Amino acid sequence: MEKKGKKRKEIKRKLLHKYRLVILNESTFEEKISFKLSRLNVFITGTLFIIVLIGLTTLLIAFTPLREYIPGYSSTRLKKQATELTYKTDSLVNVLSYTNRYLENIRMVLRGDFENNEMNRDSLFEQFKIDPSTIDLSPIREDSLLRAQVALEDKYNLFQRNVSSGNLVLFSPVSGVVSQEYDAQKKHFAVDIVAEKDAPVKAVANGTVIFSEWTIGTGYVIIMEHEEGLLSVYKHNGSLNKEQGEIVRAGEVIASVGNTGELTTGPHLHFELWNNGSPVNPSDYIDFN
Known part of the structure; x- marks a missing residue:
């Protein structure tokens, strides 16, 4: 101690x-x-x-x-930039994916090839179609008066007859005779209209020209994009009056009837309508008579 x-x-x-x-x-x-x-x-x-x-x-x-x-220490500014770049990258990926799908739809339109493997829209329409026999279709007085008024207006209408799809009004692209109707089973997703050579081909609605070039099979082709995801296609033209990127109004001359391309059979207009990447029957939207 x-x-x-x-x-x-x-x-x-x-x-x-x-x-x-x-x-x-x-x-x-x-x-x-x-x-x-x-x-x-x-x-x-x-x-x-x-x-x-x-x-x-x-x-x-x-x-x-x-x-x-200090080595290994990341700044707040760099973190913010990295976050912004991540968001921009995700946005660009989405835009690229949408653009690729859009271009694929355009390629399908040019090739005239369509395979609907996802769903059959006709079967959906049949599933929800109403049986007319269960509905009283006898016209009432107001309906008869409206029909008479519309018929009178159409009689003195200076424009060609048109059919409306939602808010979009479509006009006939050319005056002529329908030589071949729309036939999805034969993969003819168009209406062929025989007309005089060099007759004016008009835009069916307001839109933007997204394709205006020569192709081997279908000659001079012009494609327009309209509202509501609608595309109008004009093939076998003799000449093209509009270029890619131009904005065109309904009824404006965009081409002339011709006989160009290896698949043509004479002066006529091969006219197609595509709705959101799927072909539709133009006769359901436009009265060609």
Whole structure:
């Protein structure tokens, strides 16, 4: 016990023993500054200095732009840019996917090829079709008056007869005789209209020309995009009056009837309608008579 007590007293004496730190002038040995220190004071001062240094370094890293120069530390600006680039990449992927589907639809229109493996729309119509025998179809007085008024207006209408699809009104592209009707089973997704050579071909509705070029099989072809996902296609033209990207109004001349392409059988217009990538019967939308 006495030895332990002596050791403790010795350690205490060493820690508290005073030392004098003197700074002298090297030439004159004049005393400039002197400090009285102990080992305990030096230890406490050094510990406090290290703690303060760590605290300042932490504040520097957390609240100043200098933290960006520390290896492995990512800045807030870079994180924000990375997040924005991620969102932009996702958006571009969606736009690219939509564009690819759109271009594939255009290729199908040019090839005249269509395979509907997803669903049969005719079967859906049959499923929800109403039996006319269960409905009273006898006209009322107001209906008869309306029919007479419409017939009178059509009689003196200066424009060709048209059929409306939703809010979109379609006009006949050319005056002539229908030589071949729409036949999906034979993959003839069009109506062929025989007309005089060089007769004007008109736009069926307001829209934008998205294709206006020569093709081997169908000669001069022009395709227009309209509202509600509708595409109108005019093939075997003798010449084209509009270029890709032009905005065209309904009834404006866009081409002339011709006999171009390897698949033609004489001067006529091969006219197609595509709704959201699927061919539809133009006769359901336009009266060609």
